[in-house]
Amino acid sequence: MSAAETGSSLVGIEIRDEIAILTLNRPKANAFDPGLVAALADALLGQTKAKARGVVLASSAPGLFSAGWDLPFLVDKNRAEMETFVSSYCDLVRRLFVFGPPVVAALPGHAIAGGLIFAMAADERIVAQGRGKFGLSEVILGVSVPACLMEPFRHVVGARHMERLAATGENVDADAALAMGLIDAVVPAEELLDRAVARARLLAGLSGAAYAAIKLRSRAAAIARFDQARDHDPFLDFWFSEDGRFRIRDMVARLKSR
Numbered sequence: 479m480s481a482a483e484t485g486s487s488l489v490g491i492e493i494r495d496e497i498a499i500l501t502l503n504r505p506k507a508n509a510f511d512p513g514l515v516a517a518l519a520d521a522l523l524g525q526t527k528a529k530a531r532g533v534v535l536a537s538s539a540p541g542l543f544s545a546g547w548d549l550p551f552l553v554d555k556n557r558a559e560m561e562t563f564v565s566s567y568c569d570l571v572r573r574l575f576v577f578g579p580p581v582v583a584a585l586p587g588h589a590i591a592g593g594l595i596f597a598m599a600a601d602e603r604i605v606a607q608g609r610g611k612f613g614l615s616e617v618i619l620g621v622s623v624p625a626c627l628m629e630p631f632r633h634v635v636g637a638r639h640m641e642r643l644a645a646t647g648e649n650v651d652a653d654a655a656l657a658m659g660l661i662d663a664v665v666p667a668e669e670l671l672d673r674a675v676a677r678a679r680l681l682a683g684l685s686g687a688a689y690a691a692i693k694l695r696s697r698a699a700a701i702a703r704f705d706q707a708r709d710h711d712p713f714l715d716f717w718f719s720e721d722g723r724f725r726i727r728d729m730v731a732r733l734k735s736r
Contacts, residue, residue, distance in 0.1 A: 486517035486520065486521070487503065488502070488503055488504050488513055488514050488517040488518075489501065489502060489503065489514070489517040489518055489520075489521045490503050490538065491521060491524075493530075494675055495679060496530060496531040496532070496682065497530070497531060497532045497533070497534060497675050497678045497679055497682065498521075498525045498528075498530040498532070498533045498534070499533075499534045499536055499671070499675065500518065500521050500522075500525075500533060500534070500535055500536065501536040501537060501538050502514070502518075502535070502536070502537045502538065502539075502543070502544060503537075503538040505539070506539075507539065507542060507544065507545035508537055508538075508539055508542065508543065508544040508545065508593065509544065509545050509546060509547060509548035509549075509551075510544065510546065510547045510548060510567060510592050510593075510596070511547075511548040511551045511552070511563075512562075512563055512566065515563070515566050515567050515570050516566070518570055518596075519566075519569065519570050519573060522570075522573050522574060522577060523573075525579075526577070530579060531579055531580075531679075531682035531686065532579045532580045532581070532582070532678035532679065532681060532682035533577065533579060533580070533581045533582070533678065534581075534582050534583075534584055534671070534674045534675050534678050535581065535582070535583040535584065535596075535597065535600060536584045536586075536671055536674070537584075537585070537586050539586070540586060540587070541586055541587035541588065541606075541608060541609070541610065542586065542587045542588045543583070543585040543586060543587065543588065543589040543593050543597060544588075544589060544590070544592065544593025544594075544596065544597075545588065545590050545591070545593055546590050546591030546592035546593045546594075546615065547567075547591065547592040549619075549726060549729060549730050549733065550730050550733060550734060553726055553727060553730045557714060557718060560714060560717060560718075561714060564624060564713065564714070565708075567592065568624060568626050568627065568708060570596070571595060571596060571599045571626075571627060571630065572599075572626075572701075572704060572705075574596070574599035574600065575599040575630055575697065575700075575701065575704070576694065576697070576701060578686070578689075578690030578693070578694070579682060579686060579689070579690065580601050580602075580678050580681035580682055580689060581599075581600040581601045581602075581678070582600060582601060582602050582603075582604060582674045582675075582677050582678045582681075583597040583600040583602070583603045583604070583674075584604055584606075584670050584671055584673075584674035585597060585603055585604065585605045585606065585610065585612075585661070585670075586606045586608075586610070586667065586670060587605075587606060587608055587609065587610035587611075588610050588611050588612070589610070589612050590611065590612070590613060590614075590615055590649065591613075591614055591615045591616060594612055594613065594614065595614075595623075595627050595630070595631075598630040598631055598634060598660075599630050601681070601693065602662040602663075602677065603660070603661040603662055604661070604662060604663045604664075604665060604670065604673055604674045604677065605652050605655070605656075605661045605663070605664050605665070605670075606664075606665065606666070606667035606670045607652070607664055607665065607666055607667055608652075608667055609651075610651070610652055611649035611650065611651060612649060612650055612651075612652075612655045612660060612661070613643060613647065613648055613649035613650060614643045614644045614647065615647050615649075616644065616647070617644065617645060617646070617647040618647040618725070618729075619722065619725045619726050619729060620716060620719065620721040620722040620724070620725040620726070621713065621716040621717050621722050621726075622644075622712065622713055622716050623644045623713075624707075624711055624713045625707035625708075625711045625713070626703075626704045626705070626707040626708050626711070628640055628644060628707075629700045629701075629703050629704040629707065630700065630704075631643065631644075632700060632703075633697060633700040634659060634660065635658050635659050635660055636659075639658045639659070639660070643660075652664045
């Protein structure tokens with residue numbers, strides 16, 4: 479038997495046999511703005527308090543998990559406002575990365591930039607068969623990836639794959655993502671959510687305390703680097719540089735013309 483709860487309009491919450499399904503629901507592209515960041519943080523905190531045995535991250539958008547940060551919203555924010563947003567987004571990724579119970583991301587398709595970063599903080603990623611692309615596009619905007627947010631990639635795929643994803647801005651398909659360990663499985667689209675819930679339920683059937691301890695011990699070095707990297711990160715210097723301003727505004731203009 480499953481039970482449903484009503485979460486924020488930006489994040490749907492459904493409970494299936496003690497597995498919480500958190501569904502991103504921010505049209506058009508599940509792009510991250512302060513509201514979505516806050517809604518996801520609240521949803522994760524709620525599941526911590528409710529002692530959920532596992533979490534599945536899902537999307538209400540067919541063929542898309544998240545296109546990343548909401549550039550049209552963020553482009554005109556001043557440095558203090560951007561610093562607040564980046565800090566809250568990094569807090570969210572860290573909260574997911576250290577979440578004790580198993581977390582499985584069900585990706586129906588594209589996960590780009592901040593969308594992929596958020597998914598990388600999960601324990602496993604299951605992708606729907608199709609045309610989904612996965613990558614980090616920050617370099618195309620003339621900015622670096624915030625240093626702390628590279629650590630989940632280093633932990634999952636190693637330094638070399640982390641570097642090439644971030645440095646080239648190239649998107650990879652599901653087969654290439656599977657080969658490098660970026661994702662864990664590719665399944666028929668119609669089975670995606672059920673398969674992700676089944677996987678989370680299987681992992682949740684293990685000793686919860688032991689699972690959480692093993693996860694945190696395995697990630698201890700990455701978490702330490704994550705926290706250390708938040709000091710003196712030059713990300714905002716890139717964001718507000720002349721080149722960064724030009725590239726970001728150009729991308730926003732192209733997005734608005736679609």
